[in-house]
Amino acid sequence: MGLQADSALQAILLFPVHLLVWLYSVLSFLPWYFITGAGERQAQSRREKARSTTDQAEGPYRSVDHFECLATEDFPGKDTLDKLFDHAVQRFGPGHCLGTRDILSEENEIQPSGKVFKKLILGEYRWLSYDEVDTIISQFGSGLAALGQQPKSSIAIFCETRAEWMITAQACFRRNFPLVTFYATLGDEAIAYGLNETGVTHLVTSVDLLENKLKSVLPLIPKLKHVIYVDQKKVSTEGYPAGLSIHSMEAVQELGSLPENMGRAIVKPQPCDLAVVMYTSGSTGRPKGVMIVHRNLIAGMTGQCERIPGLGPNDTYIAYLPLAHVLEMTAEISCVTYGCRIGYSSPQTLSDQSTKIKKGSKGDCSVLKPTLMAAVPEIMDRINKTVMSRVQEMNFIQKKLFTLGYNYKLDQIKRGYDAPLCNALLFKKVKKILGGQVRMMLSGGAPLSAATQRFMNVCFCCPVGQGYGLTETCGAGTITEVADISTGRVGAPLICCEIKLRDWAEGGYTSKDKPNPRGEILIGGPNVTMGYYRNESNNGDFYVDEKGQRWFCTGDVGEIYPDGCLQIVDRKKDLVKLQAGEYVSLGKVESALKNCSLVDNICAYANSEQNYVISFVVPNQKRLTMLAKQRGIEATWEEICTNPDMEREVLKEIKEVAANIKLQRFEIPMKVHLSPEPWTPETGLVTDAFKLKRKELKNHYLHHIERMYGGK
CATH class of the missing domain: 3.40.50.12780 (ANL, N-terminal domain)
Structure with a gap:
C-alpha cells in the first residue's frame, strides 16, 4: 500500500509538468517547424545519398x-599540402591559427589508494597567427635542411599532440621531406623497428619521450644522426650514443633564420611524392607503415570537408587525439586549410573533471569553447x-x-x-x-x-x-x-x-x-x-x-x-569458430555488452577448441563499489575485482543485457575476469584509438584464460 501511495503522489506532483510540456509542444510546434526548416531537414535525412x-x-x-x-581537390590547382597551407596564409594571415595553454603551476595530489596524481593549473590560450606559423615553418624547414635533411629523404616524428607537431609536419610538406609518424605510446621494439625500416637520419620528439622512451633504444638505430626536441627546456647530452647530435627546436629555427640558410633552394613536392609514412599502432603484429602521397591526403580531405557544413574561420577545433592517427592529422590539416583555429589539449586536461586538472580550475574545453x-x-x-x-x-x-x-x-x-x-x-x-x-x-x-x-x-x-x-x-x-x-x-x-x-x-x-x-x-x-x-x-x-x-x-x-x-x-578477423561449429563475432559481442552499466570496457575471447565464450572486463569502479557495499563487501578496489561474488554479479548483468538485445546463446560469455586496471594506450592493451589489441590482451590474461576454460 505504501508503494502505491508513493507512486500516486509522484504522478500527482508530475501531472502539471506533463501538462505544461503538452501545451508547450502544441503552441510552439508550428512556428518552430516553419522557422527552423524542419521539414526540409527531414527530407534531407530521407533522401537517397548514394x-x-x-x-x-x-x-x-x-x-x-x-x-x-570522384572529387580530388577542394581548391583547384592546390594539389600538394604545401600549396594548401600557402593558400590559407594568404587568406587568413593575421587570424588565430594554433593555440596552447601555459602551465601556471603543478602539484602532486595523493589519492586515498596511495597513488600520486600530478595536478595542473593552466592559463589562457596563447595564439600564433597564420603569418607567425608561416614564419616558424620557413625557419624550421631551413634549419632542418642546414642540418643535412635532404628532399625526398624521410624524417621521423615521435611526439605527443601539440602545436609543434603540426608545425613540423607543415615544414616537411613545404620542403618535400616525407614525414614518418609514430604513436607516442608505441613500445620500444616497435619504435626501433620503424626507425630502422625507414632509415631516418633526423628525428623530432619531446623531452619526456626522449628521456623516458627513446634513450634506451637509440643505440639500436645506427643511421640516426640528429634528434630535435620541441620543448623549451635544457637537455643533458650525457648517456647518448657517440655521433648523435641533440638540438632544441628553437636552436634549429635560429639556424634556419640565418641569411645563408634562408636562401637555400626549396625542392617543392609533386602530387605523386610521398608525404607521410604513417605507422599504425596495429591491433595485431608488428606496426605497418602506410605510404601516403600528397594527392591521397588532398582527395581524402576534400571528401571529409564536404560533410562539415560551414567550415571556416568562425570555427574552433579542440585537438587532443593522437596526431599520429589519420583521423586527427587530416582533421587538423583540414581546419588549417579553412582558416579555423586549433586549440591543443590532451585527454587528461580536456574537461574540468579530467584527471590532471586541479579541482576548482578550468579544463581546456571550458577555456577554449570549441x-x-x-x-x-x-x-x-x-x-x-x-x-x-x-x-x-x-x-x-x-x-x-x-x-x-x-x-x-x-x-x-x-x-x-x-x-x-x-x-x-x-x-x-x-x-x-x-x-x-x-x-x-x-x-x-x-x-x-x-x-x-x-x-x-x-x-x-x-x-x-x-x-x-x-x-x-x-x-x-x-x-x-x-x-x-x-x-x-x-x-x-x-x-x-x-x-x-x-x-x-x-x-x-x-x-x-x-x-x-x-x-x-x-x-x-x-x-x-x-x-x-x-x-x-x-x-x-x-x-x-x-x-x-x-x-x-x-x-x-x-x-x-x-x-x-x-x-x-x-x-573478418574477429570471427571465431567454436568447437560445435557456431561462428562468434567477438566485436559484435563487445559492442552489445558495452551497454552494461557495470562495464567500462570488455574483451570477448573464444578458443576454437572450446564450446563457449569468456570475457575480460574493466568494471565501472563507482557502480561496482556501490554494489559491493550493498552486498556487505568492504574491501579495496583490487579485492572487489577478485571477489567471486562480484564476478558473478557482473556476469549476471552481462547475461541480462545479452538476453534483452537477443544475442545467441553461444555468443554470451559464460565466465568473466574483472580487471582493476583500466586499459589505456600506455598499458599496451589498446591502440591510441582505444581499439582492443587482442594478441596482447590474450597474452596478458593467459593465466585467467586457462582458469576460465578449466585448465587451472
Missing part, C-alpha cells in the same frame, strides 16, 4: 552529389557514463525532470525535430562540460553504439556524425550527413571515393542477403594509399582495377541500405 554505378547490388556505390566523377570536436567511441562512452552517474545522484524530482526532458527530446530527435526549451533549461549545464559551443562532433576509429550516439545528440544539443575510414584510405570512406537522423550507421561514401561489397561466404554475408546486401567492404578512389612501406607480403589488400583505380580491402563487413548508407556489422 547509389550503385552498376545494376549490381554489391556496387560500387557512389555519392549522388558527385556521381559523374565548436568542432572529434572523438573515439571510448571517450563518448565515458562522457555518457559520467553524466548518467551524476543523474543517479540527483534527488527524486530532479531525476524525474531530467528523465522526462531526456525522453521528450529523444522522441523529438527521432522524428527529426528538436526541443529548444529542454536545451535551455535541462541540457545547458551538460553542454558546458565541452564548453557549451560545440556545433558538430565526429566519431571515428571504431563503431559508436546507437545508444551513445543518441545520448550525445540529446545532451550536447548537436549532431554527432559517425565516420568510417582507415589509415590505408587517408581516414576517408564515409561520414553521416548532418541532416541524417538515423543511428548506428556510418553514412554514405564521401565524394572522393566509392564503396563496394565482396561476398564472404564463410561468414555468411553476400550481396543477395535480405533485406540489404552485405559483404566485405572495399574502398576505391584517389584517397586509397600506395601500400605498406617495404612490406610486400601485406600489400595483397590493395589492388588496381581495369580502369586504373586503386582499391583497398578493409576486412570489415558492411551492409548497404536503400538510401546508400553503410552500416558496419562485423569484422
Whole structure:
C-alpha cells in the first residue's frame, strides 16, 4: 500500500509538468517547424545519398552529389599540402591559427589508494597567427635542411599532440621531406623497428619521450644522426650514443633564420611524392607503415570537408587525439586549410573533471569553447557514463525532470525535430562540460553504439556524425550527413571515393542477403594509399582495377541500405569458430555488452577448441563499489575485482543485457575476469584509438584464460 501511495503522489506532483510540456509542444510546434526548416531537414535525412554505378547490388556505390566523377581537390590547382597551407596564409594571415595553454603551476595530489596524481593549473590560450606559423615553418624547414635533411629523404616524428607537431609536419610538406609518424605510446621494439625500416637520419620528439622512451633504444638505430626536441627546456647530452647530435627546436629555427640558410633552394613536392609514412599502432603484429602521397591526403580531405557544413574561420577545433592517427592529422590539416583555429589539449586536461586538472580550475574545453570536436567511441562512452552517474545522484524530482526532458527530446530527435526549451533549461549545464559551443562532433576509429550516439545528440544539443575510414584510405570512406537522423550507421561514401561489397561466404554475408546486401567492404578512389612501406607480403589488400583505380580491402563487413548508407556489422578477423561449429563475432559481442552499466570496457575471447565464450572486463569502479557495499563487501578496489561474488554479479548483468538485445546463446560469455586496471594506450592493451589489441590482451590474461576454460 505504501508503494502505491508513493507512486500516486509522484504522478500527482508530475501531472502539471506533463501538462505544461503538452501545451508547450502544441503552441510552439508550428512556428518552430516553419522557422527552423524542419521539414526540409527531414527530407534531407530521407533522401537517397548514394547509389550503385552498376545494376549490381554489391556496387560500387557512389555519392549522388558527385556521381559523374570522384572529387580530388577542394581548391583547384592546390594539389600538394604545401600549396594548401600557402593558400590559407594568404587568406587568413593575421587570424588565430594554433593555440596552447601555459602551465601556471603543478602539484602532486595523493589519492586515498596511495597513488600520486600530478595536478595542473593552466592559463589562457596563447595564439600564433597564420603569418607567425608561416614564419616558424620557413625557419624550421631551413634549419632542418642546414642540418643535412635532404628532399625526398624521410624524417621521423615521435611526439605527443601539440602545436609543434603540426608545425613540423607543415615544414616537411613545404620542403618535400616525407614525414614518418609514430604513436607516442608505441613500445620500444616497435619504435626501433620503424626507425630502422625507414632509415631516418633526423628525428623530432619531446623531452619526456626522449628521456623516458627513446634513450634506451637509440643505440639500436645506427643511421640516426640528429634528434630535435620541441620543448623549451635544457637537455643533458650525457648517456647518448657517440655521433648523435641533440638540438632544441628553437636552436634549429635560429639556424634556419640565418641569411645563408634562408636562401637555400626549396625542392617543392609533386602530387605523386610521398608525404607521410604513417605507422599504425596495429591491433595485431608488428606496426605497418602506410605510404601516403600528397594527392591521397588532398582527395581524402576534400571528401571529409564536404560533410562539415560551414567550415571556416568562425570555427574552433579542440585537438587532443593522437596526431599520429589519420583521423586527427587530416582533421587538423583540414581546419588549417579553412582558416579555423586549433586549440591543443590532451585527454587528461580536456574537461574540468579530467584527471590532471586541479579541482576548482578550468579544463581546456571550458577555456577554449570549441565548436568542432572529434572523438573515439571510448571517450563518448565515458562522457555518457559520467553524466548518467551524476543523474543517479540527483534527488527524486530532479531525476524525474531530467528523465522526462531526456525522453521528450529523444522522441523529438527521432522524428527529426528538436526541443529548444529542454536545451535551455535541462541540457545547458551538460553542454558546458565541452564548453557549451560545440556545433558538430565526429566519431571515428571504431563503431559508436546507437545508444551513445543518441545520448550525445540529446545532451550536447548537436549532431554527432559517425565516420568510417582507415589509415590505408587517408581516414576517408564515409561520414553521416548532418541532416541524417538515423543511428548506428556510418553514412554514405564521401565524394572522393566509392564503396563496394565482396561476398564472404564463410561468414555468411553476400550481396543477395535480405533485406540489404552485405559483404566485405572495399574502398576505391584517389584517397586509397600506395601500400605498406617495404612490406610486400601485406600489400595483397590493395589492388588496381581495369580502369586504373586503386582499391583497398578493409576486412570489415558492411551492409548497404536503400538510401546508400553503410552500416558496419562485423569484422573478418574477429570471427571465431567454436568447437560445435557456431561462428562468434567477438566485436559484435563487445559492442552489445558495452551497454552494461557495470562495464567500462570488455574483451570477448573464444578458443576454437572450446564450446563457449569468456570475457575480460574493466568494471565501472563507482557502480561496482556501490554494489559491493550493498552486498556487505568492504574491501579495496583490487579485492572487489577478485571477489567471486562480484564476478558473478557482473556476469549476471552481462547475461541480462545479452538476453534483452537477443544475442545467441553461444555468443554470451559464460565466465568473466574483472580487471582493476583500466586499459589505456600506455598499458599496451589498446591502440591510441582505444581499439582492443587482442594478441596482447590474450597474452596478458593467459593465466585467467586457462582458469576460465578449466585448465587451472
